[in-house]
Amino acid sequence: QQQVKQSPQSLIVQKGGISIINCAYENTAFDYFPWYQQFPGKGPALLIAIRPDVSEKKEGRFTISFNKSAKQFSLHIMDSQPGDSATYFCAASSGSSNTGKLIFGQGTTLQVKP
Amino acid sequence: NAGVMQNPRHLVRRRGQEARLRCSPMKGHSHVYWYRQLPEEGLKFMVYLQKENIIDESGMPKERFSAEFPKEGPSILRIQQVVRGDSAAYFCASSPPGATSGANVLTFGAGSRLTVL
Numbered sequence: 001q002q003q004v005k006q007s008p009q010s011l012i013v014q015k016g017g018i019s020i021i022n023c024a025y026e027n028t029a030f031d032y033f034p035w036y037q038q039f040p041g042k043g044p045a046l047l048i049a050i051r052p053d054v055s056e057k058k059e060g061r062f063t064i065s066f067n068k069s070a071k072q073f074s075l076h077i078m079d080s081q082p083g084d085s086a087t088y089f090c091a092a093s094s095g096s097s098n099t100g101k102l103i104f105g106q107g108t109t110l111q112v113k114p
Numbered sequence: 115n116a117g118v119m120q121n122p123r124h125l126v127r128r129r130g131q132e133a134r135l136r137c138s139p140m141k142g143h144s145h146v147y148w149y150r151q152l153p154e155e156g157l158k159f160m161v162y163l164q165k166e167n168i169i170d171e172s173g174m175p176k177e178r179f180s181a182e183f184p185k186e187g188p189s190i191l192r193i194q195q196v197v198r199g200d201s202a203a204y205f206c207a208s209s210p211p212g213a214t215s216g217a218n219v220l221t222f223g224a225g226s227r228l229t230v231l
Contacts, residue, residue, distance in 0.1 A: 006156070036222075041224070042224055042225075043118075043205050043207075043222035043223050043224045043225050044157065044205070044222050045222070046220070089156055089157065099145075099147075099162055099169070099170065100145065100147045100162065100207055100209045100219075100220040101147065101159050101162055101170060102157075102159065102220070103159070104149075104156035104157045104158070105156055106155060106156045107154075107155070107156050
């Protein structure tokens, strides 16, 4: 029940294309859903996050779509660029504890081809 | 603002030795979290500490692992009698105190990569 399942494991997209990464969760107590971007040899960096009171959040080329009834959320990267090549992690946490204890997905390695 | 500082960045130990990983949180942050990332896997929560207190250690292995965050100095993750399965990247994250503290203000360090020979 504490798992967050992420797919696909890897993704190759042409420059200018749309990258889509999906995550699913089971614990209905989760109320904060961030996406992290990680480059090789670096720590994860917060990219964008959403709470379940909205169905979509957009920041520049990055959009989170959230489906509360299906317990799924996804990251869309529009106009993908080679500089977007990285590993992306979805995560979830329960605000009731108000801590930085996150449950991470397994990660998606994105390669954007020039 | 130097961010979350972790050292060493790379550590090599032989089986049976001890590993000590250090984390200095961002300035003004008093909450520290340790995560472990095994090869090809996501990050797994290990422990949450505040100054001189362990708040949640539900992700810590029962043996050989310990963590502390003293009143002065960095937080330390200590692994005794390391085994090959301990080889991983260990990330520290910090957040500020107060009601706004939580996952939405979490900042990660660059990690310490432990290799056990």
